[in-house]
Amino acid sequence: MGIIKVENIKVYAYHGCLKEETKIGSDYRVDLEVKANLKNSAKSDELSDTVDYVFLNRIIKEEMCVPSKLLETVAKRILNRIFTEEKMVQKATVWVSKINPPIGGDVERVTIKMTERRKK
Template sequence: MTSKILFENLKIYAYHGVLPEEKILGTYYILNVEISADLSKAAESDDLKDTINYAEINDILHSEMAISSQLLEHVIGRIINNIKNTFPIISFVKVKLTKTNPPMKGEIDGVSVEIEESFK
């Protein structure tokens, strides 16, 4: 059985970017995360130890977003590694990170980077 846990449009204020003002002013970022694993044991047991505690995933997302980086790719890489190391039963992770109001010409809702990785 393959199961998915989805974080949809988690909004976090953070300070990432190449420009100095991005590290001072910050902006909102939106995270979308997809995690796949075999959660059939939890479906039977109704026991938290048999699944992926999504509250812990939420803590990982917030702690990694609190570390300032120049590149969104770097932030996503840290998120994926932390999730993978915390929950070895995970077989796949996809993270999409959107910077709202990027400092660029024109009117744009945001710029996103998406990275996915399979394990095992």
Template sequence: MKVHVNNIKVYAYHGCLDEEGIIGSEYRVDAVVDVKNKLSHQNDDLDQTVDYSLVTQIVVEEMAIRSKLIETVAAKIIKRILNECTHSKHVSITVTKINPPIEGDVETVSVTLSSTDI
């Protein structure tokens, strides 16, 4: 079973450019967490599954810590989810930067990282 937490919207200050640390940007984060207990849907017990409010809290807290690369932020989010969500066994995170400060008409850039990558 997988728990999806999609389109977590945050404003953060990631990027290699100095101005990104001052101005910031809008981000969206998507999390997919594989649940260890395949039968958690039969128990109707939050303690037997992944709490998506905790996943959201971890994302918001980690996005608040400035990094140059969104890959770095994704890895930190994955590590925390695996450590704090005891029923998680595999995590995939997509971090999307809205309107990145690069040449051309680019709406978003994103990176997807999974726990098998780190």
């Protein structure tokens, strides 16, 4: 088993419960960690034998473009797509962070973390 991380993906998106958030948008950071068997790819040196991080990045960017009230909803959509579209992934953890959230204080970011395992 091995780990692939795609870190600090910066996205501008329109998530939130406040009307202003869905109109103005804000900055987000997404981090992803997936676990998969990387032994074959380590031997073969072939992209087809591993989890393509370009593919993972594309899923994140596409799902971040779909407005949602809650970051939890966005995270769950990202995980669902990963498990549906990439059979090699056995476990995935995604962190979705809203940068400078409008919560009436000096807060750098709020982050939700969600982990899923492939159902056998």
